[in-house]
Amino acid sequence: MATPGTNPIVTFDGVHKTFGRFRALNGVSLSVGRGERIVICGPSGSGKSTLVRCINRLEAIDSGRLTVDGIDLDGDVRAIRAVRRKTAMVFQSLNLFPHLTALGNAAFAPESALGLSRGEAEARAMRYLARVHVLDQADKYPGQLSGGQQQRVAIARALAMEPEILLFDEPTSALDPEMTREVLDAMIEIAREGRTMIVVTHEMGFARAVADRILFMDGGEIVEDAPPSAFFEAPRQERTRAFLAQILGH
Amino acid sequence: MGPTDAAIRPAGSARPLAWLRANFFGSIPSSLMSLALLAALAATLPDLVRWALVDSVWRTADPAVCRTAGGACWAVIGEKYRVMLFGTYPFDQHWRGYAMMAIVLTLVGVSTVRRLWSGALLIAWGVGLSAAMVLQFGGFAGLARVPTSLWGGLPLTLAIFLGTVLGGFPLAVLLALGRQSRLPVVRALSIGFIETVRGVPLVNILFVAALLFPLFMPAGVNFDKLLRAQVGMLIFFAAYTAESVRGGLQAVPHSQYEAADSLGVSYWERTLKIVLPQALRIAIPAVVNDVIRAFKNTSVLVIIGLLDLLGGTMAALEDPRWTRFYVEAYLFVAALYFLFCFSLSQYSQKLETEMKTGRNY
Ligand SMILES: Nc1ncnc2c1ncn2[C@@H]1O[C@H](COP(=O)(O)OP(=O)(O)O)[C@@H](O)[C@H]1O
Ligand SMILES: [Mg+2]
Numbered sequence: 261m262a263t264p265g266t267n268p269i270v271t272f273d274g275v276h277k278t279f280g281r282f283r284a285l286n287g288v289s290l291s292v293g294r295g296e297r298i299v300i301c302g303p304s305g306s307g308k309s310t311l312v313r314c315i316n317r318l319e320a321i322d323s324g325r326l327t328v329d330g331i332d333l334d335g336d337v338r339a340i341r342a343v344r345r346k347t348a349m350v351f352q353s354l355n356l357f358p359h360l361t362a363l364g365n366a367a368f369a370p371e372s373a374l375g376l377s378r379g380e381a382e383a384r385a386m387r388y389l390a391r392v393h394v395l396d397q398a399d400k401y402p403g404q405l406s407g408g409q410q411q412r413v414a415i416a417r418a419l420a421m422e423p424e425i426l427l428f429d430e431p432t433s434a435l436d437p438e439m440t441r442e443v444l445d446a447m448i449e450i451a452r453e454g455r456t457m458i459v460v461t462h463e464m465g466f467a468r469a470v471a472d473r474i475l476f477m478d479g480g481e482i483v484e485d486a487p488p489s490a491f492f493e494a495p496r497q498e499r500t501r502a503f504l505a506q507i508l509g510h
Numbered sequence: 511m512g513p514t515d516a517a518i519r520p521a522g523s524a525r526p527l528a529w530l531r532a533n534f535f536g537s538i539p540s541s542l543m544s545l546a547l548l549a550a551l552a553a554t555l556p557d558l559v560r561w562a563l564v565d566s567v568w569r570t571a572d573p574a575v576c577r578t579a580g581g582a583c584w585a586v587i588g589e590k591y592r593v594m595l596f597g598t599y600p601f602d603q604h605w606r607g608y609a610m611m612a613i614v615l616t617l618v619g620v621s622t623v624r625r626l627w628s629g630a631l632l633i634a635w636g637v638g639l640s641a642a643m644v645l646q647f648g649g650f651a652g653l654a655r656v657p658t659s660l661w662g663g664l665p666l667t668l669a670i671f672l673g674t675v676l677g678g679f680p681l682a683v684l685l686a687l688g689r690q691s692r693l694p695v696v697r698a699l700s701i702g703f704i705e706t707v708r709g710v711p712l713v714n715i716l717f718v719a720a721l722l723f724p725l726f727m728p729a730g731v732n733f734d735k736l737l738r739a740q741v742g743m744l745i746f747f748a749a750y751t752a753e754s755v756r757g758g759l760q761a762v763p764h765s766q767y768e769a770a771d772s773l774g775v776s777y778w779e780r781t782l783k784i785v786l787p788q789a790l791r792i793a794i795p796a797v798v799n800d801v802i803r804a805f806k807n808t809s810v811l812v813i814i815g816l817l818d819l820l821g822g823t824m825a826a827l828e829d830p831r832w833t834r835f836y837v838e839a840y841l842f843v844a845a846l847y848f849l850f851c852f853s854l855s856q857y858s859q860k861l862e863t864e865m866k867t868g869r870n871y
Contacts, residue, residue, distance in 0.1 A: 318771060342774075343774075344772060344773065344774030347772070348772065351768070351769065351772075353765050355765040355768070355769045357766065357770075358788065359787045359788055359791070368784075369773035369774065372773075372776075372783060373773055373774040373776075373779070417773075421773060421774070
């Protein structure tokens, strides 16, 4: 397991991001080591989504510096494409491509973005559909799948890019509890493989089981950044304690 | 019809009286309407039937027979259909027009069956359209050359229509994409083109195409009149259809763009494989509307002196012996237009329900 700061794969350095006059990220500095698993939590509107969406440049930062696997995300188009091929994202909204089968969803980017042949892309897609236990659904369209199955296909779609970094933005918050379980189980399995993962979630059981570090965000800032034991037993900030009390129902 | 009619309507024709009452005499206004309609039918229908069916003449080479009969002279169709269907195309070459239409209509018919959509069908279109062109132009494979100035009738209508749709649709998609482009120049050009063309009547565009283009051309360059009309029809269709396609594009959720972007695919991969397949499905009804309108718009070509189906009919009626039976001739042409447009609209409805209930979406 990598320790924070050594061989970082993602670095934020004084990053600001505003929407109009609203400061979504307010001077964020963060270093994520290769292979680290980071869980981000915090109240709604605190900037969690914005932070992960900056990493694959779905949002452009206003100031500061952001590098991903040594590539400076400064607006250069080729740098953006390169970073997007090193990262893959699972969204909260189940946004599979509705006109493609599960297999087509997972094979699309390996073929289109990575230049694999159709056959190679599909073989790879099958492998990752199997990894998240939806291989038997390969020929179905998203509209024919349950929410949990859809989200696992979305994970397979992300994995099929074989990315350096996996990003998750509240992957289970649109799902029923039973489906949440199956998706979290799949994510836990993947976490064992040593890929860098940055996960926005309020599933504290998952955080405890998987995270190397847990970040607590509030008001566009990282308020707390600690390993799970310290994060849960001895949070340093009052805001973190209040949030934990609320979310854990103390 | 009231909201209750579905509930009241009996399952079969078991209670026709109840059905009649529910649908036509359910309330006082409804009863009055029904009675007025009945009165109108009673006043016109007998005359119409007598004119169209009883006193009518179906076959004769002598217009005098029609005149004495006093009813509809359907014989004008039998006597004049060759000119109506083929205009000034050389008479002994009309078989080429028939063959051309058979090819084109077969292609269109086969293409309505979704199961048959494949690469082979595309090849069939390529081969079929080439054959149709060879048949129309001639000067090849032993066929006499027929200058486009002699083209006419239904083959001309179909040729212009196909050229308009097949050439105009890709242009429409490009214009719709251009209108959403992040590049200001592309966006401005697309909007300028679309709005300019949509702001001008079709006839006007055709006049510009027919009269103005030659002025800008260097002397001696003969820009074929048919081609000019084709270009005019095509850009008109493209401008309108671009707006229909834009409607489809706007209905594709932003999250689809983000999902594709997050996977690092290029603009064109995203557009061709993710956005357009979804947008075009949504746009189908609107686009089919544009296609139907394009078919009917071909009748405007007569104004710039091209003998399309309607023009051919007008030419046929110039024969003084038959001129007075123009109503029958125009009814026949109207039936042809209707047949074509109605089939298109039926097909689009079928396509829509197929896509709604279809397992693949
Ligand atoms: N595209 C946007 N336009 C305007 N405001 C936005 C946009 N995206 C996010 N915001 C605002 O930025 C703030 C942070 O959003 P977000 O990062 O989504 O928070 P979180 O994921 O923690 O709930 C929110 O107040 C939100 O309203
Ligand atoms: Mg969020």
